[in-house]
Amino acid sequence: MAKDKKVEQITDMEVDFAQWFTDVCIKAELVDYSGVKGLFILRPYGYAIWENIQRILDEKFKETGHENVSMPLLIPESLLQKEKDHVKGFAPECAWVTVGGSEELPERLSIRPTSETLFCEHWSHVVHSWRDLPCLYNQWCSVLRWEKTTRPFLRGREFLWQEGHTLHATEAEAREETLRMLEIYADTCENYLAMPVIRGNKTEKEKFAGAVNTYTIECMMHDHKALQSGTSHYFGDGFARAFDITFTDKDNTLHYPHETSWGLSTRIIGGIIMTHGDNSGLVLPPRIAPVQVIVLPIAAHKPGVAERAETLVTRLKAAGVRVKGDFSDNSPGWKFANWEMKGVPLRVELGPKDIENDQCVAVRRDNGEKIPVPLDELETRIPALLDDVQQGLFDKARRNLDEHTYPAHTLEEAKTIQAERGGFIKTMWCGDPACELEMKDKAGMSSRCIPFAQERLGDVCPVCGRPAREMVYWGVAY
């Protein structure tokens, strides 16, 4: 009976992947719905995951010379309109403040959908000389975009993120920055979130409003759909011209600086869920898990058990492990299911039989393996097991990506593979947006990116037959 009840609260992902995702978000106590559509409450456990990601990224940003700032929440309409491509991209999903107190405002104010314009306005005030450059800024905040369809983490009207904005004297320096930050995202995804990524360039059609180039890291979810997990943009001097940001260079002539921006949002948590989760719930990579080890006393009423379990918690804490003990009066079975649902990477059981043998039993969340651990090896074995889980999750995700990436040489072939197997499909491409649209119409896929790691699959574009320029990854995206 217990075996069946174990997953009764979560829909199987094979039955309904979208419902499974929502179930995990709610049952693992990551989010709650608020009174407004698309605005979600991040509960303590969900927010703790974000804090861990935040800590990792913030450290990397600071190591590379960036400083945190805080920009205003509201953007005057006139400011938002200064760069025409940018406003065209964002105006349709802006929310506006039109009244302050009881007064109608002389100019309506947009609740920031992103802060490029605010940074630019500020820089136009403070940047004068080459000595003022580069400006390497970042802010942690939330932004608002009035989306029509919303889902926890994946698409909210408000979401938490960081947005980096930098200003450089030269194009080369700005382009270097753009790629440096993309690599920081890629490294964070792969080595902390255990999510393998495809690094690449967005097509003209898919790039950010106002950008010269948009770089992206694309991840594959368990259902073989793509998730754009982080983006980094090179703006050229377009914004600088629009906002009249100039500096006097060493040669005593006036120049427009070159700008970048880059962002990663709480959407990545949706990515973690859909990359590692299973039918028992969430599975968290140890490096970002709020609780890495849950210690469960078995038959805790028996003399000495609870006390010894407490000792394990204390010892692991001292060894630098994020550990918790569950000493509630719920049954062991309930606790197993509960902490599995919450994705804790390692469970440590301690019962009377273990005490007799001077051991505890570690159980891996990723594969269910039960491993007896001698108590005197606790401080070395448990961290090593956490590393194993981390690696195990990455390898599994890597296999999913590799096994569901297919080359195709004709539009028909691409369409068939997408319809029958899903995943990423790589083809050559002539570079014409018309062929990109054709792929969307006929095969239902958008271009995910032009990968840095190029391959020569053929000589012609599979859509129009003209000479191919580069290889593109296609997929169905979240």
Add this chain to the structure above:
RNA sequence: CCGGGUGUAGCCCAGUUGGUAGGGCGCCACAUUUGGGAUGUGGAAGCCGCGCGUUCGAGUCGCGCCACUCGGACCA
């Protein structure tokens, strides 16, 4: 924005020709339990999504609205 579904206790839901609201889970207390979601006894908990209408009387019928949800369209 278009189409479908759903709104009744914290959650899932039942509620007959219209007659004044019920079950399971959860929660609280106590007892017995404890190596894969324990059992018993007792208890608390409801603007039946909102508004208008029909009626002696509306959870139930009609109209309008709102919210959530699933598809689709749209979407750096």
